[in-house]
Amino acid sequence: MTLPPCRKLSAVFALFCAATFIALGPTAFADGGWTDLTGGDDLATLWRGYQSDTPPASWSLTDGVLTLDGSGGDLVTRQKYADFELEFEFKIAPGGNSGVIYRAGESEPNTYETGPEYQVLDPKYSGVTPKVGPAALYDLYPAPLDASKPAGEWNTGRIVLRDGAVEHWINGQKVVSATIGSDEWNERVAGSKFAAWKKFATLTSGHIALQDHGSRVWYRNLRIKPLGVAVSANDSPKRMLFVTQSAGFKHSTVTRQPHELSHSEQVMQELGLRSGAFRVDCTQDVEADFTPELLKNYDVVAFFTTGELPIPVATREWFLNTWLAEQGHGFLGVHAGADTYADYEPYWDMIGGTFDGHPWTADTDVVLKTHADDHPAVKPWGPAGTRIALKEEIYQFKNWQPEKVRVLMSLDMERTGLKKPRHVPILWVKDYGKGRVVHMSLGHREDVWTNPTYQESLIGGVKWLLGVEPGDATPNPELSAAEQQLAEAAAEAE
Structure with missing residues (x-):
């Protein structure tokens, strides 16, 4: 399991992160086809040395942390893997060097002579370049150096390999996308030191290897799931793609700092972990990551x-007409989700309306009211008729379609x-179609994102999108009409 970063969240929320890790423990990873590679006490159960039946003495496994201290050779999984998804956390000592090598055979003197490598490295390593830096596909495909955290800090890593297509992720960002055996791949290999190694990247299955490069290194929360095997639709967790790209105004809550995801991205990853129902990948590059594949x-x-996000029209149409309309698929719009594609009718027809200004700015005191308590997205706010006072930027909408949506919460114009x-x-x-949509207008302020009720509301909404929890989505245009009359009367009486 990849634990998302806890920094920049409230102290209470950070403590929750640690408590969740302790509560889940190593046995929590056995579902959904995952194998936990760092959860046991006996290192030799799942690991051994390269070309050896026993693990090197320099490797140890204590309290879920794999540590290399000294030098004794690479550590490899006892099992071989073909297509897989691998998640892990790693920490490297200052000036340190290691790597995660996959599809490694044992016919050659070294693991890296057969298997491609996810580089694990101090980002300030002497002479480092993106091509050999942290999370790079070593010496072939570069990764930005600023995606890694400094030596001594935990990073989250992920490798996905399916049908020759490989992805490297670090700290929630996809930094490498390559296809083994493609013309581009072969050209890069031919221009590298691997050209002389005839078995490099030729195996269709192999071991996962943790490299001993003479440096102290730590790995934890390392788990793997073979791909290409039929998995029950009830297996969890499901996956969310959280898009936080700004082609217009850029909110502070989606602004990334060096080595970190944005505040909202970190919270969303935490909520997926807390719920046990979904995991979150984040992107601010729809050109690369928002594709049918x-x-x-x-x-x-x-x-x-x-x-106007740079998503091709054909992809947008496929997403709205095919992907989203399928059973089990859902769309969550958060705050400025309705301030996207203002002139693209199929989008605002899907989401329910279009941003039309925010006379209630971020420091405005407002009062909200709930209209229902029969839906998991609104239940955390209280029974129907509950009033909620808070500071928040509130959007008003045009292209509003009350005949197509069920409103669960509104601005209380009489009390605002x-x-x-x-x-x-x-x-x-x-x-x-057969899919589902939730739109939550709140989310401008950082303290809203760390509000426990707001967080539970998002979790409830996502669980409904996934079909995990029931909820009524019958349109209630009569409610919008009644609220319109109350707003007009309140404004006139002012």
Whole structure:
């Protein structure tokens, strides 16, 4: 399991992260086809030395952490893997060097002579370049150096290999995408030291190897799932692609700092972990990551986005007409999700409306009210009729389609200081073909993202999108009409 970073969250939330890890423990990874490679106490159960039946003495496994201290050779899995997904955390000593090598055979003197390598390295290693830096596909495909955290800090890593297509991820970002055996691959290999190694990257299955490069290194939460095997639809966790790219205004809650995902991305990853129902991948590069091929790996897509994203029209149409309309697929719009594709009718027809200004700015005191308690997205806020006071930027909408949505929460215009003669929905849901849609208008402020009720509301909404929890999505246009009348009366009486 990859534990997302806890930094930049409240102290209580950070403590929750640690408590969740302790509560889950090593046996929590046995579901969904995953094998936990660092959960036991006996290193020799799942690991051995390269070309040896026993692990080198320099490797140890204590409290779920694999540590190399000294030098004794590479550590390899006892089992071989063909197509797989591998998740792990790693920490390297200052000036250190290691690597995760996959599809490694044992016919050659070294693991790296047969298997490609996910580089594990101090990002300030002397003479380092992106081509040999952290998370790079060593000496073939580069990764940006600023995606890695400094030596001595934990990074999250992920390798996905299916049908020759390989991805390297670090700290929630995909940094390498390559196809083994493609013309581009062969050209890069021919220009590298691997050209002389005839068995390099030729094996269709092999061991996972952790490299001994003479440096102290730590690995934890290392688990693997073979791909290409039929998996029950009830297996968990499901996957969400969280898109936080800004083609218009860029919110602070989606702004990334060096070596870190943004505040909202970190929280969303935490919520997936807490729920036990989904895991979250984050992207701010839809040109590379929002493709039919990659979206087939996801159950939910979430947008905290602005403006005209550079997604080809054909892909947008496929996403809306095919992917999202399929059973088991869902879309979550968060805050500025409705401030995206303002002139693209199929999008706002899907999401339910379009941003039309925010007279209630980020420091405005507002009051919200719930309209239902029969849906997991609104239950955390309290029974129907509950009033919630908070500071938040509130959007009003055009292209609003009350006949297609079920409104669960609105701005209480009678109790909010700044009054406008219009209904302002906050949270709504809708069916979309056989798929589902949730839009949550809140999320501008960082303290909203760390609000426990807001977090539980997002979890409930995603669980409904996944079909894990039931909820009524019957349109209630009569509610919007009644709220419109109340807003007009409140504005007139002011």
